[in-house]
Amino acid sequence: MTINSRMVYSVGGVILLALLFRALSPILMPFAIAAVLAYMGDPLVDRLEERRIGRSAAVVIVFSCLTLVSLIIVLVTLPILLDQVQLLITRLHAFVQWFQAEALPQLRAFLDLPDRGQPPIDSAKEALSKNWNAAGGVLLYLWQKISGSSMAFITWMANVALIPVVTFYLLRDWDLMTAAIRKLLPRSREQLCVDLATECDDILGAFARGQLLVMLALAAIYTIGLWAVGVDLALVLGLVAGLASIVPYLGFLVGIVAAGVAAYFQFGLSWELLAVAGVFGVGQVLESVLLTPTLVGDKIGLHPVMVIFAVLAGGQLFGFLGVLLALPAAAVFKVLFSYLHQRYLISQWYSEGGLPLTPTDEESLSEPRQ
Structure with a gap:
């Protein structure tokens, strides 16, 4: 197989994978969240394994501790959070009443707009009472939407219930999966792929653990x-x-x-x-x-503009799943782009028409970044 055909197959595979990811994005959410949780919990399991605790027992210990901490946080904060959400709704209602009674007339007087004589909300109520048949159709439409959303709610709850189950199995078999992926790598490129994956792991680890602690x-x-x-x-x-x-x-x-x-x-x-x-x-x-600086450090190295673009682009392409995975994907792309940039600087294409690089320069550029 020639280099050009390999390139065509590789690009085609990446495009097909992106299309498949986009098509399956509605059902990939629990798996993506579980993968993030398993990735963050794997170092804790590895430390317990170093103390001669079996993998399954270590996963049970870590999983139980994380579940217990999460339940304590939810049980402590949920009642307070519900009270504050109810207070927020009350404040928003008071704000609407204030805007209608005070701010809107002052704004009309300041802009010299004609007084319509009746607030917009009261006009909407009057129009609704005069067109009750049409309103009945609207209510029927809303009921259909609510009925359909109940199925969506059940699906959402099922996805939430899947997260701990998938997390447990991914955490238990994490080392086996990484070893299987390494065996699939081309032998001539194995060390290069491992070096790039190690650098990606450093960046993702700094982001996933450090940024969560910062938040x-x-x-x-x-x-x-x-x-x-x-x-x-x-x-x-x-x-x-x-x-x-x-x-x-x-x-x-x-x-x-x-x-x-x-x-x-x-x-x-x-x-x-x-x-x-x-x-x-x-x-x-x-x-x-x-x-x-303390929790994240300078390992991520993503410019704020790149972070904003990655989040917006991920949301536009893949919805909330894209927002969730935008920054880890951007960190991986940064590592790959840095490697391609190094290869470009030692390529013949870059040196054409200019001064050729010395052997020392080629050797320093070809070394993987630590």
Whole structure:
């Protein structure tokens, strides 16, 4: 088989794999989440194996500990979270009433718009009462949607139930699967593939473990800070800002805007607004100076613009599954692009028309990055 035919088959295989991934993305979510959890738990299992504990017993220990910690967190935070969500709904209803009664008339007066005499919400209610037959059709349509969504909800719950089962089996057979994949590699390229996979593992490990700890730490900092200020929705706002920090500066922007609006409607123009800004300012400084350098380090090396593009592109192509796997995929692509860049610099194509590289340069470029 010639080099050109190998290239054609390789590109065709990658395209078919991407199309298959896109077609199966609705059912791949539990498997993707389970693979991420198994990847993060495998080092703990390996450490227990080093202490002469069997693989299955080590998986049971790690899996049980993770499940117990998750249940404790859910049981502690879920009641508070439900109360704050109910409070959030009440605040949103009050905001709509305020906007309709006060802000909208002032906006019309400022823009010199004619007064329609009746608020839009009341007009909608009146139109609904005059067209009850049509409204009945709308209600029937909504009922059909709700009935269909119940099946979607059942499917979603089944997928959630699959996650721990798939995680357990992947975690138990993780080393066997990696060994089987290594046996399939071409013998002439095995060491190169192992070196690239090792570098990808360093980047993915730094991202999966370090970035998760950064997100949890920021969520705790924002929640405790907002609670100390006295914001009623401290837990909801802190969790949202912490989770959104997976994208650089997004958690800070979303958190400070949402918390500022919540504090304004709770306290008005007072010192609490400055305190909210101070909480997010302290969180941003701690993330830049302490959390990210300590927990993540410089192994990932993804530019913030690349991170934002990867998340948006993953969501556009594969939905939420693409968002979940966007940054790990971007880290892998970065490693592969760095290798291709090195090969390009020592290729004849690059040296044509310019000064040829010395043997020392070729040797340094051909060495895999550590």
